[in-house]
Structure formats: structure tokens, C-alpha cells
Amino acid sequence: MPESGRIPVPLRLCRACRRFVRLDDREDCAFCGADLDAADAEHEENVAEMRRAAQALRDALAERG
Amino acid sequence: MDASRADALPVRYAGLDDIVNRVPVSVVWEITLACDLACSHCGSRAGTRRRDELTTAEALDLVEQIAELEARDVGLIGGEAYLRKDWLEIIAAIRAAGMRCDLQTGGRNLTEERVAKAAAAGLCGVGISLDGIGATHDKLRGVLGSYDLALAALRRVRAHGLSAAVNSQINAYTLPQLRELMDVIIDAGATNWQLAITTAMGNAADHPDMLLQPWQMLEVMPLLAELAVEGRERGLFLQPASNIGYYGPYESVIRNVLDPEIYFHGCNAGDTVMGIEADGTIKSCPGLGSAYAGGNVRETRLRDIWEKSEVMAFNRRRTVDDLWGFCRTCYYAETCMAGCTWTSHALMGRAGNNPMCHHRALEMDRQGLRERLVKVKDAPGRSFDHGEFEIVVEPVPGRVADRIVANA
Numbered sequence: 411m412p413e414s415g416r417i418p419v420p421l422r423l424c425r426a427c428r429r430f431v432r433l434d435d436r437e438d439c440a441f442c443g444a445d446l447d448a449a450d451a452e453h454e455e456n457v458a459e460m461r462r463a464a465q466a467l468r469d470a471l472a473e474r475g
Numbered sequence: 476m477d478a479s480r481a482d483a484l485p486v487r488y489a490g491l492d493d494i495v496n497r498v499p500v501s502v503v504w505e506i507t508l509a510c511d512l513a514c515s516h517c518g519s520r521a522g523t524r525r526r527d528e529l530t531t532a533e534a535l536d537l538v539e540q541i542a543e544l545e546a547r548d549v550g551l552i553g554g555e556a557y558l559r560k561d562w563l564e565i566i567a568a569i570r571a572a573g574m575r576c577d578l579q580t581g582g583r584n585l586t587e588e589r590v591a592k593a594a595a596a597g598l599c600g601v602g603i604s605l606d607g608i609g610a611t612h613d614k615l616r617g618v619l620g621s622y623d624l625a626l627a628a629l630r631r632v633r634a635h636g637l638s639a640a641v642n643s644q645i646n647a648y649t650l651p652q653l654r655e656l657m658d659v660i661i662d663a664g665a666t667n668w669q670l671a672i673t674t675a676m677g678n679a680a681d682h683p684d685m686l687l688q689p690w691q692m693l694e695v696m697p698l699l700a701e702l703a704v705e706g707r708e709r710g711l712f713l714q715p716a717s718n719i720g721y722y723g724p725y726e727s728v729i730r731n732v733l734d735p736e737i738y739f740h741g742c743n744a745g746d747t748v749m750g751i752e753a754d755g756t757i758k759s760c761p762g763l764g765s766a767y768a769g770g771n772v773r774e775t776r777l778r779d780i781w782e783k784s785e786v787m788a789f790n791r792r793r794t795v796d797d798l799w800g801f802c803r804t805c806y807y808a809e810t811c812m813a814g815c816t817w818t819s820h821a822l823m824g825r826a827g828n829n830p831m832c833h834h835r836a837l838e839m840d841r842q843g844l845r846e847r848l849v850k851v852k853d854a855p856g857r858s859f860d861h862g863e864f865e866i867v868v869e870p871v872p873g874r875v876a877d878r879i880v881a882n883a
Binding site for chain 1: 491493494495496497722723724725726727728735736738740741743745746747781782788790791793806807809810812
């Protein structure tokens with residue numbers, strides 16, 4: 411069994427400024443100061459809204475045949 | 476990772492399992508140093524074949540040894556791979572061993588007959604080198620008319636149903652033409668565009684005027700992000716090399732492989748990437764010089780070199796304490812480990828301090844500073860050699876620096 415390669419030290423994407431931050435920056439982004447969890451939550455909401463809109467569009471197109 | 480996403484990823488994409496098991500996912504094999512171009516940036520200074528290139532029997536045995544390590548993708552390079560008489564036999568053997576096989580080529584003499592025979596042998600894809608438009612490409616590739624020949628080869632590859640990719644150098648001459656080049660290659664049918672910053676190795680070390688300056692990363696990265704988004708909408712997938720980065724606001728856009736949270740996680744040489752020279756020399760990355768050679772398959776089995784060579788273990792031995800200059804105290808030091816080893820070693824004479832970095836350029840710019848490379852030592856003129864550069868820290872023209880850093 412070969413020796414393992416170097417396991418990458420993980421980073422987290424700040425959804426506010428799109429920069430990656432270290433996991434030990436638990437609360438605020440080191441670059442833009444955004445609340446990382448709040449930015450994640452807002453991003454999730456936006457994605458859900460986009461998915462709902464896309465589904466509504468697909469449904470409307472299906473109805474028109 | 477769910478199965479459908481895993482199926483959609485390029486075979487060269489290395490996941491955590493590959494790193495843990497140290498699978499050489501991508502093997503880049505220079506099968507000959509013979510070449511029909513005279514590129515002014517060529518790291519290996521290709522032209523004539525090496526004195527002692529592997530025989531056909533040795534090459535076919537090496538294919539089996541590569542397959543034993545569970546490699547997934549073998550990229551044939553040169554020189555110009557098609558100038559080796561048994562290149563089709565090697566392609567067929569790689570495919571028979573269950574691995575993907577691609578060809579990276581300048582395309583000057585990639586004739587209809589050669590493409591047809593390579594496709595019949597099982598070749599999966601071809602990457603054609605295109606460095607700028609028309610005369611720019613011809614000048615960099617050292618052959619008048621090579622731009623038209625490369626474009627014709629790209630169309631030929633596409634017509635045979637092979638995966639058609641383009642490789643481009645980003646340097647002082649090509650940077651202003653990248654947008655126009657993207658239109659050209661989309662029109663010619665390319666679906667992948669691999670981009671790399673010209674590294675100061677081999678012939679490129681003799682042409683410092685060609686090299687980008689570190690502060691130009693401030694221009695390169697937003698442009699690549701723009702091209703990545705536009706390219707994706709038009710069916711072209713941008714693939715930045717490991718020497719492009721790192722971590723600024725465009726990282727997730729340019730490195731996005733079906734996941735915006737993918738980021739550069741350090742040099743992967745010797746962990747999931749292997750380079751092979753035409754004489755059987757094994758390296759952890761195709762671009763690195765002889766100092767990084769782990770052995771030769773004429774003397775040692777490939778598995779033993781891959782698993783036991785300490786020379787090739789530099790990545791997993793490297794710690795933050797091995798870094799120096801700006802990289803030593805960088806916010807991203809533990810993840811990045813100074814980026815591309817090839818780039819930093821070729822510029823600075825040793826790894827661990829990489830000035831070609833977007834985050835670094837942004838941090839400098841924030842202080843009203845920028846870094847400029849000045850060549851202080853010529854390369855001796857051998858294959859995969861390098862000279863040496865010094866970093867000059869200076870105020871951004873037209874702005875007053877917060878403070879002058881004595882030496883980066």
C-alpha cells in the first residue's frame with residue numbers, strides 16, 4: 411500500500427465576496443467581514459428561489475404543450 | 476460524491492480517494508523529444524530525439540506498468556509524439572490496458588492520414604497548441620504558417636469525432652489576444668481549453684520579455700473568469716493549469732468543475748500526477764527538471780519508483796516551514812504550499828515562494844505595491860533547465876505606497 415498523498419487543508423467559500431476562507435475563521439469572512447453562516451443561508455434561499463422559478467417555467471411550458 | 480456527478484467529471488479529475496491511495500490519475504509521457512516546431516517557450520528545448528529513447532518493447536512494457544498503478548489517463552507529448560514511428564502501437568496498448576489516451580501536439584504535421592490512424596488505434600482526444608492569433612503564434616512556435624496548420628489539424632480532429640481541445644500559453648504576447656483566440660477555437664470546434672502561464676524554463680528562460688510579471692495576475696484572473704463563464708455558455712470548458720491562481724475572488728469561477736467550492740489545494744506532483752521522459756526517466760510532474768527525477772524504468776520497476784522514491788515525495792514532506800518569502804506567512808500557506816512547484820523553482824531557483832499568484836498581487840496592490848521579476852542568472856541551455864530571477868518590490872506607478880517592503 412503506497413504512502414498517502416498530501417491531504418489538502420480544507421477551505422470554505424464565502425458566498426458574499428467569493429473568496430475562500432480558512433475553516434478556523436468560524437464566523438466572519440477574513441476578507442469582506444460577512445457573517446459566513448448568514449451568507450450561506452442567503453445563498454441557499456436564492457438557489458431554492460431559482461429552482462422554484464425554473465420549475466414554474468417548466469410547468470408553464472408543459473401546459474402550453 | 477454521488478455516482479452521476481462522478482461519471483460526469485473528467486477522468487483526469489483527482490478526488491480525495493485518489494490522493495489517499497496516491498493513484499497517478501494523470502500520466503504525461505514525453506515519448507520522443509523529436510519535434511517539427513521550434514517553440515521559443517519550450518521547457519524541454521525539444522528538437523532532436525534523445526540519445527537513448529525507450530525501444531518499442533520497453534515502451535509497451537511501461538504501458539503495462541502504468542496500468543498496474545491504476546492510472547486513468549495517459550497524455551502523450553513530445554517533442555512531437557507522432558514523430559515516433561511506433562506511436563500508434565503505444566496508443567493501442569494504452570487503450571487495450573483500459574486507460575484513456577490523449578495526444579498533445581503542435582499539429583504542424585498532424586495530417587489526415589495520421590489522425591485517421593490514431594483514431595483507429597483508439598486515441599480519445601487531441602489537444603492542439605494555439606498560442607495567439609496568426610503571426611503571434613507563428614513567432615512563438617518558430618515556424619511560419621504553423622498557426623494555419625494547427626487550426627486545420629484541430630478541425631480534422633473534430634471531423635474524426637475525437638475530443639478536440641486547445642492548449643494555450645498565457646504570456647506577454649498572447650494575453651491581449653486570448654478573447655479573440657477563444658472565438659477562433661470555438662468556431663473550429665474545440666470543447667476544452669487548457670491554459671497555462673508560460674513558465675521560465677528551457678527556451679522560455681532565455682526570453683524574459685515573454686514572461687508575465689506578477690502584478691499582471693490582476694489582469695489575467697478577471698479576464699479568465701470572464702472567458703470561463705462565456706466559454707461555458709458557448710460549449711467551451713476552460714481548464715486552468717496548476718500554475719494559474721490562487722484564491723482571489725475568481726478562484727471558484729475559473730476552477731469550477733461542476734462545483735463552485737472546488738479550489739486549488741496545492742501542487743499535486745507525485746501524488747496524482749506523474750511525468751515520464753522519453754528515456755524512461757520518471758518525474759513527479761512533466762514540467763519539473765532532473766532534480767525531481769525519481770529513477771528510470773530501465774533500472775527500477777515503475778511501482779517501486781512511484782512508491783519509494785524520496786525525491787518524488789517532496790509534496791507530502793513539504794510543510795509551511797519549508798516555504799519562504801511572501802508564501803511563508805500567507806493566509807493560505809497550509810492549503811496552497813506556494814502553488815506550482817515548477818513555476819516557483821524555475822523562477823526562484825527553489826520551491827516554496829511563488830510570485831505568480833493573484834492573492835499575493837491583490838495583497839501587494841492593497842498596499843500600493845507590486846512585484847517585478849528581474850532576471851539575474853541565465854539558464855545553462857539544457858532540457859528542463861532554468862535561470863534565476865529576483866523579485867523587486869516597487870510602488871504601483873501613479874500611486875503612493877503605504878510602505879516599501881524591503882524584500883518579498
